[in-house]
Amino acid sequence: MGRGDDRGRGGRVIQAVGDDKTLIEFVYHEARLIDEKRFDEWYDLYAEDGRYWMPLMRGQPEGADHTSLFDEDKLLLKIRIERLRNPKSYSQAQPSWCQHILQAPSIERRDAERGIAVLRTPFMYLEYQQDQQEVYAGVAWHHLKRGAESILITLKKIELLNCEAALPSLQLFP
Amino acid sequence: MPEYRHGTAAIRALVRDDAVHRDVYINPELFDLEMERLWRSAWTYIGHDSQVPNAGDFYTVNIARQPLLMLRGTDGAVRVLLNRCAHKGSKILGANSGNCGKLLRCSYHGWTYTLDGSLRTVPVKSGYADTRFSESEAASGLTPVADVAVYRGFVFARLNPSGASFEEYFGDCLSSIDNLADRSPVGRLEVAGAPLRYMHNSNWKMFVENLNDTMHPMVAHESSAGTARELWKDQPPDAPKPMVIEQFLPFVSNYEFFDKMGVKIYDNGHSYTGVNFSIHSSYSAIPEYAAQMEAAYGAERAQAILGESRHNTVYFPSLTIKGAIQTIRVVRPIAVDRTLIESFTLRLVGAPPALLERSAVYNRVINAPTSVVGHDDLYCYRAIQEGLASNGNEWVNLQRNYSDREKEGGLLGTHNGTSEVSMRGQFRAWVAAMTAGGAGA
Numbered sequence: 001m002g003r004g005d006d007r008g009r010g011g012r013v014i015q016a017v018g019d020d021k022t023l024i025e026f027v028y029h030e031a032r033l034i035d036e037k038r039f040d041e042w043y044d045l046y047a048e049d050g051r052y053w054m055p056l057m058r059g060q061p062e063g064a065d066h067t068s069l070f071d072e073d074k075l076l077l078k079i080r081i082e083r084l085r086n087p088k089s090y091s092q093a094q095p096s097w098c099q100h101i102l103q104a105p106s107i108e109r110r111d112a113e114r115g116i117a118v119l120r121t122p123f124m125y126l127e128y129q130q131d132q133q134e135v136y137a138g139v140a141w142h143h144l145k146r147g148a149e150s151i152l153i154t155l156k157k158i159e160l161l162n163c164e165a166a167l168p169s170l171q172l173f174p
Numbered sequence: 175m176p177e178y179r180h181g182t183a184a185i186r187a188l189v190r191d192d193a194v195h196r197d198v199y200i201n202p203e204l205f206d207l208e209m210e211r212l213w214r215s216a217w218t219y220i221g222h223d224s225q226v227p228n229a230g231d232f233y234t235v236n237i238a239r240q241p242l243l244m245l246r247g248t249d250g251a252v253r254v255l256l257n258r259c260a261h262k263g264s265k266i267l268g269a270n271s272g273n274c275g276k277l278l279r280c281s282y283h284g285w286t287y288t289l290d291g292s293l294r295t296v297p298v299k300s301g302y303a304d305t306r307f308s309e310s311e312a313a314s315g316l317t318p319v320a321d322v323a324v325y326r327g328f329v330f331a332r333l334n335p336s337g338a339s340f341e342e343y344f345g346d347c348l349s350s351i352d353n354l355a356d357r358s359p360v361g362r363l364e365v366a367g368a369p370l371r372y373m374h375n376s377n378w379k380m381f382v383e384n385l386n387d388t389m390h391p392m393v394a395h396e397s398s399a400g401t402a403r404e405l406w407k408d409q410p411p412d413a414p415k416p417m418v419i420e421q422f423l424p425f426v427s428n429y430e431f432f433d434k435m436g437v438k439i440y441d442n443g444h445s446y447t448g449v450n451f452s453i454h455s456s457y458s459a460i461p462e463y464a465a466q467m468e469a470a471y472g473a474e475r476a477q478a479i480l481g482e483s484r485h486n487t488v489y490f491p492s493l494t495i496k497g498a499i500q501t502i503r504v505v506r507p508i509a510v511d512r513t514l515i516e517s518f519t520l521r522l523v524g525a526p527p528a529l530l531e532r533s534a535v536y537n538r539v540i541n542a543p544t545s546v547v548g549h550d551d552l553y554c555y556r557a558i559q560e561g562l563a564s565n566g567n568e569w570v571n572l573q574r575n576y577s578d579r580e581k582e583g584g585l586l587g588t589h590n591g592t593s594e595v596s597m598r599g600q601f602r603a604w605v606a607a608m609t610a611g612g613a614g615a
Contacts, residue, residue, distance in 0.1 A: 054544070057368045064531040066367040067519050069544045075405070076418055076539075082401045083546050089397035091553035166371040166514050167543035169552055 017110070017117040017146045024105045026151050027121050027142055031100035034173050039081040042173075046074055047145060047152040054158040054174065069163065069170075080173075091171065096129040098172040105142070116154065117144045125174040136174055137161045178203050182609035189605040192576040192598065193569045196562040199377040204608075205510035212491065212607040213238035214333040216442075217343045219493035219504055220244050222518070223252050223327045224364040230273045230289060234265075236506065237492075238333055242319065243267050247289040248276070254319040254331045255291045260312040278316070291316035326355040327363050328493075338442070347444040350487035354497035356479045358522035359470035366530055369504075369516040372543040376555035378491070378507040379600070381515060384551060385486040385494045385503075386447045386596040388432035389574070391425045394554055398546035399425035415458075421536050424453035425547065435485060435591035443490030443603030445596035449588050452485035454498035462526050470524075490600055500533040503541060511559050517541035572597045 017023065033042040046052070054070040072080070083089050105121040118141060125136040143155035158174050176184040178201070185207075188195040197204055218237050225233045226246040233244045234257055241257035243266070257265050259280040266278050266287070277294060278287040286294045293315040296302065307313055321332040323340035328351055330340060337343075355363055374381060384390065391399070402422035406415070415423075424431075436449030448454070467476035483498045495502045500522060506514040519537045521530050540547045562570075575593035585602070589595045 056370065056542075060367075064534060065521075065527060067370060067534040067537045067542075069370070069538070069542055071535075071538060073416075075416060078405060079398070079402050079418075079422075080546060082405060083397050086397045086401055088400065089550075090394075090557075091397070091549040164368055164371070166373040168373050168375065169549050170544045171549055 016112075017115060017144050018151055020107055022151070023107060023117055023119055023144060026144065027105045027119055027140075028102060030142070030153070030156075031102055031123075035097075035099055037084075037097075039084070043074070043077055043081060045151075045153050046077065047147065047154050048074065050074060050153050051155045052077060052158075052173070053155065054160055054163070056163055058159075058163060069160065069167075070158070091169065094130045096127055096171045098128070098174075099126045100124075100174075101126075102140075108141075115145050118142070119144065123174070127170060127172055129171070132168075134168060134170070136170075138163075138174065140174075178207060185608050186605060189601045190569075191578075191581060192573040193571050194601050196568050196570060198601075198604070199379060199559065199570075200510060200562050202510045205377075205507070207608060208604075209238045209507070211610065212604060213507070215337050215607050215610065216491055217321075217323065217330045217332045217338075217340055217489075218491070219489065220254055220322075220329045220331050222363065222365045222520075223324055223329055225271065226252060228273065230275050231271075232267055232274055233271045234267055234269070237331070240333060241265055242331070244329055245274075245278075245289060249290070251290075252322070252324055252329055253290065254322045254329070256317040256319070258317070259285060260287075260293060260315050260317075261285050261296075266316065287316050291318055326351050326361075343442055344444060344489065345440055345442075347440040347446070347487065347489065350446055350484055350495060350497055353479060353482045353484065354495060354500065354520070356471075357467075357497065357500065358524055359466045360524040362523040363500075364521045364523055366519045366521040366534070369518045370537060370542045372515045372517070372541065372548060372552075374513040374515055374552055374555060375511060376513060376552065376559045377510060378505050378513040379604075380555040380558055381513060381551075382488060382491060382494070382505060383597045383600065384555070385488050386437055386445050387594075388435060388437070388447055388485075388591050389429070390551075390554070391432070391453075392428065394550045395425040395547055398550055399423065417532060417535050418539055420457055421539055422547075424456065427453065429592060433590050433592040436588050437591050437593060437596055438588045439585045439595055439599045441586065441603075443600040444488055445490075445599055446484050446487035447591055447596070448483055448485030448498070449591075452483045452498060454485070454496070455483040457532070460526060460528050463529060466525065488596070488600070490603055499536045500529065501537045501541065515541075572601070 030045055052070055052072040054068060056068050060066055084092055101124040103122040105119040108120045109118040121140045123138060123140055127134045138158055138160040141157040142153060144151050145154050178184050188198055220235055221233045221244050226244055229246050229248045231246045235242050243255050243257040245253050245255060247253055257267055259266050261283055264280055264282045266280055284297050288294050293313060319331045319333060320335060323330045355361055399422045402419055403426055406419050434450060435447055435452055437445060437447045438449050439445045487495050492505050500520040502518050504516045508514055517537050519533045539545055542548060572594045575590060585595055585599045
């Protein structure tokens with residue numbers, strides 16, 4: 001797919017979500033905001049109906065009849081963010097920190113009619129707290145759309161390599 | 175440090191009427207003895223029969239350090255067998271679950287077994303001619319666990335060949351499983367998908383005790399449920415609550431709420447909170463479901479089933495269930511400071527999809543390794559695990575609402591909900607199992 005290809009199936013030009021470079025940098029930026037704990041800015045990257053989803057099973061279908069590791073709407077994201085700042089969150093008395101290491105995102109799909117672009121980003125994610133460092137890996141899928149002022153996430157789906165494994169507390173955001 | 179394997183006096187000295195010694199949580203020798211004595215003599219939860227619907231379906235577990243497999247036979251029966259080839263001891267099934275076909279086949283020398291565990295074929299059998307093979311242990315095939323009970327789909331086994339019967343062991347506490355299964359209009363449950371698997375770096379008993387500890391939610395979960403309450407507080411009282419808000423808010427109910435909930439104590443360490451009502455009592459109604467239940471059971475019986483709203487039932491030591499929200503948590507001790515908790519979502523067969531959705535949301539929000547409520551709890555368990563290293567005070571206090579009357583009258587029956595009586599009951603069962611038959615004396 002060429003740079004800035006924003007033609008719909010019928011060939012008519014419609015508003016692009018962004019050119020390739022903009023989309024890819026958006027994905028890097030999203031990870032950086034988490035790693036630097038700039039959670040309010042991170043929260044604002046999500047569309048009002050945005051979703052942060054980490055399935056529990058490999059190939060888990062869409063739908064509410066299977067539980068997940070994360071399946072957060074903006075309300076749940078807000079609760080998590082505010083909890084991290086709550087002085088009574090004892091599990092964060094010694095704070096956790098995380099680091100994303102991203103492979104270059106690839107632009108998998110552009111749906112010009114719906115104004116959506118889909119990016120695929122293999123990643124490693126490290127989470128550290130009090131002498132313990134956990135290593136995770138997986139593939140993140142960003143579904144992005146053009147908002148009034150910026151690009152917005154409609155869905156971030158995280159396919160964790162060891163999603164079915166017995167996991168310790170995972171407290172931040174892969 | 176006392177030595178616990180020989181004699182019973184040292185173990186008895188660990189459990190007072192109203193306190194326990196820290197060694198029960200941190201001493202590796204006691205953990206070994208728990209696996210050998212308590213966990214082998216208990217009826218432990220293996221799995222649900224809906225996990226093995228067809229002949230050849232299997233599910234493997236480790237109980238009391240024993241590799242076991244639950245297997246559906248060609249006759250439709252669910253068996254529990256030692257997961258060990260009769261020849262050289264290789265685990266016969268390596269996967270967590272799956273279907274083995276018509277035979278089990280060892281990966282090493284190709285010995286095969288029928289689905290009831292009988293030895294079917296050995297390659298080049300002539301090599302065993304005139305060896306008295308038929309008298310060997312190997313000839314009898316995969317060793318079955320003799321004492322298996324399937325109750326409303328829940329498969330339990332007792333590894334010790336003798337001991338209390340299933341009905342004696344659980345008694346009337348089985349009413350919580352009945353209530354869970356009865357919530358299906360056809361009286362059946364199915365495990366829905368994969369379990370959430372949360373590794374706890376803490377002793378198994380901290381988790382089990384916590385299930386009926388009602389003095390912790392308003393403190394430990396102030397951070398998670400309290401944050402949810404803060405974010406919701408400016409909404410008008412009649413604003414429809416999102417499901418997660420409806421599930422979070424009751425966790426930070428006040429002490430009076432949890433006290434009035436009540437706790438019921440049974441023999442052998444079993445108990446449940448939520449005798450009168452629970453944190454699950456005020457969920458939005460699902461009218462279609464209520465109508466279905468009335469049609470299936472009649473109005474009065476349906477009302478009785480749905481009117482129960484038990485909080486947690488502990489089937490000591492391995493299973494805890496939440497009938498009112500259809501999730502179960504299974505306790506798998508690994509080491510003295512390591513415990514795997516597996517949380518399953520259950521489908522009420524025949525009920526509308528909204529019920530399963532609610533269970534799946536609850537399980538994720540409360541029980542996942544990614545759950546903020548889970549983080550709250552595990553932080554506390556780990557803090558205990560590390561704090562108990564302190565010398566100077568070696569006792570864990572379990573005195574809340576203790577009375578000397580417990581000595582004579584026992585603990586059985588209903589108590590105020592914030593009492594620590596359920597933990598005292600668990601340790602009575604613990605010390606009995608750990609010293610049974612003058613163990614090792």
